[in-house]
Amino acid sequence: xxxxxxxxxxxxxxxxxxxxxxxxxxxxxxxxxxxxxxxxxxxxxxxxxxxxxxxxxxxxxxxxxxxxxxxxxxxxxxxxxxxxxxxxxxxxxxxxxxxxxxxxxxxxxxxxxxxxxxxxxxxxxxxxxxxxxxxxxxxxxxxxxxxxxxxxxxxxxxxxxxxxxxxxxxxxxxxxxxxxxxxxxxxxxxxxxxxxxxxxxxxxxxxxxxxxxxxxxxxxxxxxxxxxxxxxxxxxxxxxxxxxxxxxxxxxxxxxxxxxxxxxxxxxxxxxxxxxxxxxxxxxxxxxxxxxxxxxxxxxxxxxxxxxxxxxxxxxxxxxxxxxxxxxxxxxxxxxxxxxxxxxxxxxxxxxxxxxxxxxxxxxxxxxxxxxxxxxxxxxxxxxxxxxxxxxxxxxxxxxxxxxxxxxxxxxxxxxxxxxxx
Numbered sequence: 001x002x003x004x005x006x007x008x009x010x011x012x013x014x015x016x017x018x019x020x021x022x023x024x025x026x027x028x029x030x031x032x033x034x035x036x037x038x039x040x041x042x043x044x045x046x047x048x049x050x051x052x053x054x055x056x057x058x059x060x061x062x063x064x065x066x067x068x069x070x071x072x073x074x075x076x077x078x079x080x081x082x083x084x085x086x087x088x089x090x091x092x093x094x095x096x097x098x099x100x101x102x103x104x105x106x107x108x109x110x111x112x113x114x115x116x117x118x119x120x121x122x123x124x125x126x127x128x129x130x131x132x133x134x135x136x137x138x139x140x141x142x143x144x145x146x147x148x149x150x151x152x153x154x155x156x157x158x159x160x161x162x163x164x165x166x167x168x169x170x171x172x173x174x175x176x177x178x179x180x181x182x183x184x185x186x187x188x189x190x191x192x193x194x195x196x197x198x199x200x201x202x203x204x205x206x207x208x209x210x211x212x213x214x215x216x217x218x219x220x221x222x223x224x225x226x227x228x229x230x231x232x233x234x235x236x237x238x239x240x241x242x243x244x245x246x247x248x249x250x251x252x253x254x255x256x257x258x259x260x261x262x263x264x265x266x267x268x269x270x271x272x273x274x275x276x277x278x279x280x281x282x283x284x285x286x287x288x289x290x291x292x293x294x295x296x297x298x299x300x301x302x303x304x305x306x307x308x309x310x311x312x313x314x315x316x317x318x319x320x321x322x323x324x325x326x327x328x329x330x331x332x333x334x335x336x337x338x339x340x341x342x343x344x345x346x347x348x349x350x351x352x353x354x355x356x357x358x359x360x361x362x363x364x365x366x367x368x369x370x371x372x373x374x375x376x377x378x379x380x381x382x383x384x385x386x387x388x389x390x391x392x393x394x395x396x397x398x399x400x401x402x403x404x405x406x407x408x409x410x411x412x413x414x415x416x417x418x419x420x421x422x
Contacts, residue, residue, distance in 0.1 A: 003028040003419055006157055006169035008136050008187075010034030012043050012404035013387030013411075014175035015119045020412035022126035025420035030128050031167075033157070035135035035176075039123075040116045042177065046401065047104070051112035053090065054083045054405070055398040056103040066399045068201070068255050069362050070392030073372050074403060081409040083402055093118055102248075104398050135160050136187045139172060141380045154382045171382045171419060173411055175404075178361035178388040185364065185389075191380060196391045198363035201258035204246030205270060206351035211317075215310050216242040222276035222306065225249045228269035228346070232256045234395075235276055240311075243353050245270070252395040254352070258362045266352045272345040274307065274315070284339045291335060295328035302327065315341055360400060362393045374414035375407060382419075386411040 005021060007014045010032045021030050032039070046052060055066075063078070064071040087105060091097055095118050096108040107114045123130065137160035147154065153168035179185055179198050188195070207213060218240040225245075226233035234256060239247035254261065261268060275283050286304070294302045300323035303312035316323050319341040321334055330338075365385050370377055377383040386407035394400045 001152070003171065004153060004169045005030045005171045005173065005415065006155070006167060007032045007173045007175060008139070008157070009174065009176035009387070009389070010036075010039035010130065010132070011175060011177045011387065012040065012401055013177075013408040014173070015039055015123060016405050016408035017173055017175060017386060017412045018128045019119065019122045019126060020409050021415060022123075022128055024412060024416035026126070028420060031169075032123070032128060032130050033134040033136060033159075033167075034130070034132045037132055039120060039130065039132070043119075043401070044112050044116050046112060047106060047398075049112050050106050050110045051115045052104045052106055052396075052398040052401065053097075053115055054086045054105045054402040056099050056105060057083050058103050065395075066397070067392065067394050067403070068258070070367060070390065070403075073367055073390075073392060074406070076372055077406045077410050078402075080413070081406045085409075086402060086405045089405075090115070090118070093122065102397070131164075134164055136176075138187055138190060139174075139383075140190055141383065171384070171415055173384040173386060173415070174365075174389055175385075175387045175408065176389045178364060178393070180361055182363075188365070191377075191383070193369045193377070193379075194366035196363040196366050198361040199258055199262040200352065200354070200360070201255050201362040201393050202251055202360035202396060203254045203352040203354055204241065204250055205244045205254065205266075205349045206353055207244035207270075207347050208350050210244070210347060212240060212314060212347065213242055213244060215240045215314060218308060218311050219247065220274060220306060220311070223249050224273040224276055225253045226271050227253070227257050227260065228271055230257065230260065232260070238272070241353075244349075244351075245347070246353075248396055255360075255362075255393065255395045258393075261349075261352070266349060268349045270347045270349050272347070273343045274345060275304075275342060278343070280339055280343045283343050284335070287335055287339055287342075291327040291330060296326055299323065299325050299327055299330060315345065318345060360393055361388065362391065364389050364391045367391055374418070375411045376414060376418075384411045384415065 005028055007018050018030050018032050060066055063075045067074045097105055098108050099105050138158040140156045151168045153170050155169045155172045157167045221237045223238045224235045234249050234252035236248035238249045313323050319337045375384050387404045
């Protein structure tokens with residue numbers, strides 16, 4: 001009898017799992033149900049439409065640093081299907097890849113649609129059935145006594161907003177992605193799973209009415225950003241925008257502080273060290289040297305090479321210093337105020353802004369519901385989860401898509417080993 005496998009969600013994890021399943025179980029009937037009009041809509045916009053599909057992990061000091069939630073699970077699963085495996089998989093299927101200086105991996109074409117096209121082509125080639133505009137409203141696990149009345153299948157799947165008939169499946173893999181609200185997971189309600197409240201976890205911050213926003217477009221390549229009153233901090237490039245601040249340092253911090261900021265209604269104090277990992281004494285030495293070498297020059301005209309003149313003047317104002325002053329007039333108190341601003345510049349966060357067209361959440365199906373080895377639900381045999389529908393999320397840089405490839409692969413492998421033949 002043909003094994004019927006239903007994949008709920010046509011994103012990265014679902015499509016990748018479908019391909020892997022048909023590779024291992026070619027006789028199985030694999031159907032992907034997608035609520036939208038097309039598959040892989042999020043993949044098409046990731047990385048600014050270029051698709052940052054993974055990362056080299058070369059600069060990753062710990063898995064916890066890039067997976068704030070789900071690090072233990074990802075550490076285990078990455079042994080099964082790593083970033084190296086993902087790189088090889090895409091190249092073996094005709095996608096040439098390039099690793100940037102920041103260790104983000106993109107297709108050489110710099111076109112996300114090459115990734116979308118490759119995945120959809122392989123799905124069609126291997127006979128995966130695709131049903132778009134099928135929003136699942138309910139998944140029901142049929143009792144052993146009722147299976148014969150359900151075409152011999154363990155699960156029934158109902159849909160909302162359409163005339164689509166109820167579907168039946170032996171195995172269900174849920175890959176619906178992150179949901180901004182708990183209500184987005186209502187279709188799982190009848191399964192009595194533990195759900196962690198979803199909240200946004202990748203966003204830039206708003207600094208309304210702050211003069212720094214007049215410097216929009218300014219990029220500083222190496223800063224450290226943190227939240228006052230916490231130990232949370234992140235390093236990397238920072239971008240000043242017309243609404244506040246963004247860039248890898250801010251996005252990474254937003255991921256680390258997702259729940260703290262949510263609970264504070266996105267009102268908090270942000271601090272910036274404009275010199276990255278340099279501490280206050282080190283910056284003080286540099287400022288003292290600049291002052292000694294440029295005594296008769298205006299402080300606004302001599303500034304560190306990694307800062308531009310507009311930002312430097314803003315920081316002087318933040319320090320209570322007049323830009324027309326000469327270095328010789330600054331004095332020790334003025335230098336101390338300047339150093340304090342350069343290493344601990346404070347801004348009031350009031351709101352968040354979604355990162356481009358992408359939306360990442362933390363929360364979802366609690367990891368305690370599943371087997372860390374197979375991704376199968378502990379309380380419902382034949383039910384699997386993969387991707388951001390689980391309480392797993394990552395910082396920016398290709399790590400979220402890597403999690404999708406990894407979990408899609410592991411779920412497919414687990415299904416094949418338990419229910420099929422290689």
